[in-house]
Amino acid sequence: MNTRKLISFDWALKRLLRSKANYEVLEGFLSELLKDDIKILEILESESNRDYARDKANRVDLKVRNQKQEIILIEIQYEREFDFLQRILFATAKAITEHQTMGEPYDQVVKVISINVLYFDLGYGADYIYHGKTRFVGLHYQDELQLNDRQQQLFGKRYPHELYPEYYLLKVKQFDDVARDSLDEWIYFLKNQEIKGEFQAKGLKKAKEVLDIMNLGDKERRAYEWHMEELSYQASLYKSSSYVEGKEDGAKAKAIEIAKALKQEGINLTIIARTSRLPPQEIEKL
Numbered sequence: 001m002n003t004r005k006l007i008s009f010d011w012a013l014k015r016l017l018r019s020k021a022n023y024e025v026l027e028g029f030l031s032e033l034l035k036d037d038i039k040i041l042e043i044l045e046s047e048s049n050r051d052y053a054r055d056k057a058n059r060v061d062l063k064v065r066n067q068k069q070e071i072i073l074i075e076i077q078y079e080r081e082f083d084f085l086q087r088i089l090f091a092t093a094k095a096i097t098e099h100q101t102m103g104e105p106y107d108q109v110v111k112v113i114s115i116n117v118l119y120f121d122l123g124y125g126a127d128y129i130y131h132g133k134t135r136f137v138g139l140h141y142q143d144e145l146q147l148n149d150r151q152q153q154l155f156g157k158r159y160p161h162e163l164y165p166e167y168y169l170l171k172v173k174q175f176d177d178v179a180r181d182s183l184d185e186w187i188y189f190l191k192n193q194e195i196k197g198e199f200q201a202k203g204l205k206k207a208k209e210v211l212d213i214m215n216l217g218d219k220e221r222r223a224y225e226w227h228m229e230e231l232s233y234q235a236s237l238y239k240s241s242s243y244v245e246g247k248e249d250g251a252k253a254k255a256i257e258i259a260k261a262l263k264q265e266g267i268n269l270t271i272i273a274r275t276s277r278l279p280p281q282e283i284e285k286l
Contacts, residue, residue, distance in 0.1 A: 006193050006211040009117065010076040011224055013062050018043050022210050026064070028203015030072065032183045033115065033168060039067040063095065070111040071095050080120045088114050092165040107154065112165045117190055119173055128174040128187065132167040136160055259283050 007016070017026045023040045030038040044063040062074040073091055081087065092112045099110045136145035146158055157163055172191040179185045182201035189195050195208050216224060259276040263286060273280045 005213060006189070006195065006207070007213055007216070007224065008193050008228070009190055012207075012211055013074065013076070015220070016210055018062075022206070024206045025203045025210055028201065028206065029186055030066070030115075031202045032186050033170075034113070038072075041065045041067055041069075044071070061091075068111075070113060071099060072113045072115060074115045074117070076117045076119075078119045084116075084118075084122060088116060088167060092167075096165075109163075111163060113168070114165060115168045115170070117170045117172060121173065122169060122171060125171075128171045129183075130167075130169040130171070132169075133161040134164040256286065260286050 012025070016022055027038050027040055030040075042065050044065060064072050064074070066072060073088075073095060075088070075091070077084065092114050095112045096110055100108065137143070138145070145160060146152075147155065147160065152158055155163060170187065170190065172187055175184070175187045175191050177188060177191070179188050179196070179199065185195075185199040185201040185204060188199075189204065189207070195204050213221065213224070255276040255278050259272050259278050262272045262275060263283065269280055269283060272278075272283055276283070
């Protein structure tokens with residue numbers, strides 16, 4: 001089996017895939033995911049394209065404009081964020097306002113597609129790819145609202161959800177490593193940093209050439225190795241903090257259990273506080 005370890009996708013987005021010569025890789029990924037023949041017109045800068053060490057370990061944002069004048073946001077996230085869904089909502093809203101000239105009619109509002117490659121488990125769900133749209137569905141007849149004839153002619157769309165932002169969540173750690181179609185071949189690469197010899201998905205052939213670690217110069221290779229070490233360090237920090245947090249939660253639950261038992265026996269509040277080490281005001285609420 002012809003496989004070789006390749007540069008991680010987040011590093012490639014920062015260093016290699018911004019070049020027009022390498023657009024083919026990114027276009028292939030977007031075409032397979034969006035089920036469309038995507039062509040990139042330009043890569044746009046945004047406030048999130050920072051060069052801080054912390055951001056390199058935390059996430060990568062890339063903003064591109066395609067041939068349909070749609071804005072595509074690509075974000076890679078390694079660390080767990082409980083408000084992640086609100087943050088990507090904010091990012092799409094910000095992209096819309098950034099590209100809306102003051103005084104322009106609302107028919108010029110740009111379509112935004114938010115693509116999020118996640119290396120942590122977000123919410124509950126059996127799948128590893130989730131797609132979100134804004135649909136208007138009738139409460140009584142369950143029909144989806146359509147644009148009228150004039151709107152369809154103006155926008156070239158049939159439904160309102162085609163005008164609104166769309167979201168893709170790729171939970172790559174949940175992928176079972178079985179490539180059932182061409183999109184799965186990309187998910188396999190995102191998870192394992194490898195491309196199997198038989199893979200035929202758009203962009204992967206070019207990716208094997210562009211993202212070969214052996215093609216990096218010494219300086220770039222050292223920087224890449226530092227980047228991967230930083231990701232491992234961040235993962236270890238999260239695992240350690242989760243373990244400590246779990247122990248603290250268990251100790252707190254035990255203290256509450258003791259305080260409740262003593263309170264039911266009519267023990268003095270001061271003694272309960274001393275025994276359980278809980279604040280008196282918290283014990284009073286039990």
